Amino acid sequence: MHAQLAEVVVGYSTEVRPGDVVRIDSYDLSSAPVMREAYAAALRAGGHPTANFVIEENDETLLKQGSDAQVEWVPPDQAWNVERGDVWIVFDAPTNTKALSNVDPERMTRRLKGRRELQATYLERSAQGEFRWVMCGFPTQASAQDAGMSLREFERVLSRAAFLDENDPVAAWKRFGERLEEIGSMLEQHRELRIVAEDTDLTLRVDGRTWIRSKGLRNFPDGEVFTGPVESSVEGTIRFSFPAMIRGRQAEDVRLRFEGGEVVEATARRGQDFLREMIGMDDGARRVGEFAFGLNEAIDEYTGNLLLDEKIGGTVHLALGRSVPGTGGENVSGLHWDIVRDLRDGGEVYADGELVYRDGRFLNGAS
């Protein structure tokens, strides 16, 4: 699995070319084998790779014991990577997904604020094609535990989701990419979407915005089309099926009501204070920066791993906070928080009044 995964992220997702400066990051030490494979693949492609572990325990130390100046500081190697690097490969290999659960949210917010400028550079350079980055899922005991399964079982889930079972995974991703193109083109014909499901009736305008086809270049595994809805147009209610997770914390059974594009009511069965803290982070955190369809049908169950969950075939998700450059979205925020709604049991989507999607699938002939 390691060599295949490395080949796809180096050869397909980021297309490492001779002379590229490539930074490979990961978290849990158990991911060393895939880092070595990615390092080797990047060398073969003619790049200049380095590999580095990001130490979760140090994040905890920083957030709990650091001064404001320390928390807001961006290490020079991270800044250089974003400002000058060519390729950034991150293996999302957590040691303990809840290690930061008990950190004061204000500290997390401060850290995000300290990185806002760098974040903007990162999104800008990647939109320009100057900086190719990929966030690649990697199975660890911690992520398997969140998914309620064994490590071996979670390896299977991830391997399927990444099409590593196919004879030629890269060709499979290219074919899948064509399907995402069709869906994106269809959606671009429409002005307004309405999502209807139990406890959910949400409308948003998408005219003039671009639908981005996520086909395994920035996230891996992948499979979504997304845009930034017209900021002031979001109206109605949505109840999310899956826990809303960010940075090791979560809110469950989140319900949001929007008026004129802003959250006017936010409730959660668990984690309501955290939800409100996040939404109160800044003005942009109350608005929607992204709306998306999850389209990877090789991912069919919730695993508590956002990278996979937001791509579950038959779901939609929206992100509170920052828009993604390239979509036409204009929302600015320190937050970008994706929350997922399952539509496989009776959910419907109307595009300019026409039913285009039901029970988790686009209807044949939807135009």
Next chain:
Amino acid sequence: MRDARVENLAELIAGYSLDLREGQVYRIDGEDVALPLAVALYGAAIRRGALAYTRIVPSGLDEIELQLASEEQLTYMPEVEQLATEELDAWTSIWASANTRSLTRADPERRRLQLSTYYRIVNRRWERISAGDLAWCGTLFPTDAHAQDAEMSLREFEDFVHAACHTREGDDPIAHWRGMSETLGARARELEGVRELRIVGPKTDLRVVVEGRRWVPSDGRHNMPDGEVFTSPVETGTNGDIFFAFPSVYQGQEVENVLLRFEDGQVVDAEATSGEAYLRSLLETPGARVLGELAFGLNYEIDRFTRDILFDEKIGGTMHVALGGGFDEAGSENKSDLHWDLICDLRDEGEVYADGELVWKAGSFLSPAAVERV
């Protein structure tokens, strides 16, 4: 579970070796097996207000690079490394290996090319250290690989390392090293009054002129553990024989029972019971026939050979010399790409005479160093 000794070591390095202060930019380097110490150092740095980050790499990358990289890739200097070398205020290198012999079979020429980039960083680092712009400390985190080289279990080796650093539970490491610093400083000042040292021991009778050279106390600032005083002898003033009972290791290769004969500063004869060809090939390096260093090992918690020079050169009761490049700070004029430390055990029957006076017998100085208290 946290090892209190590792926390002690981190506090010692951050608080004493580097004297980290608020706002200083500090980097911790090491391989994945060094993680517990890297985490402890990071915490110690944060508590001192430093702006800290780590560079923890998976083990085995050097081997992959040697196998796959083009010459251009092999000698590539990442800009971000260059910037760090210029801009860091403080830096720790943790030497912790998962396998100390993983590159033993690598092509030596390719390895030389690969290391040339690393040495550019090391050389620039020392320039900045000498100028007082950078605090740097190299240390070791015990792993099974190092324990195996030292012919110990990991548990025994951990005990050994923390004894050598004075970071055992209940130790006051900073007080110890402050005291050590005074003692070594006093000893260095004493030695600066000496014109010639004569070293007498098993198969050893060597005269070394050190007049006019500076003696430098190694007091735990740049290495942890530490504990030596060293100088670079006058290049033409070494005469006689010296025997090294410990194996001498250079880049993973061992040479045993080395015997060197000097005339007017130059090695004129060299023997070894094994690895003699390797010894002779090293002596062909320009500048390698001259002593670049002469030192007393004075850390008496280090009482055995470990095959790791960080410890071995400080074994209490030994002296060591290095063939090749000397130290600017000591006043050396010898330049060489080689700097090969060889350790002479003087613990049983060794004697050292300073301008004819017996000053050292059976592994220790006869008089305590005259520490001047202010």
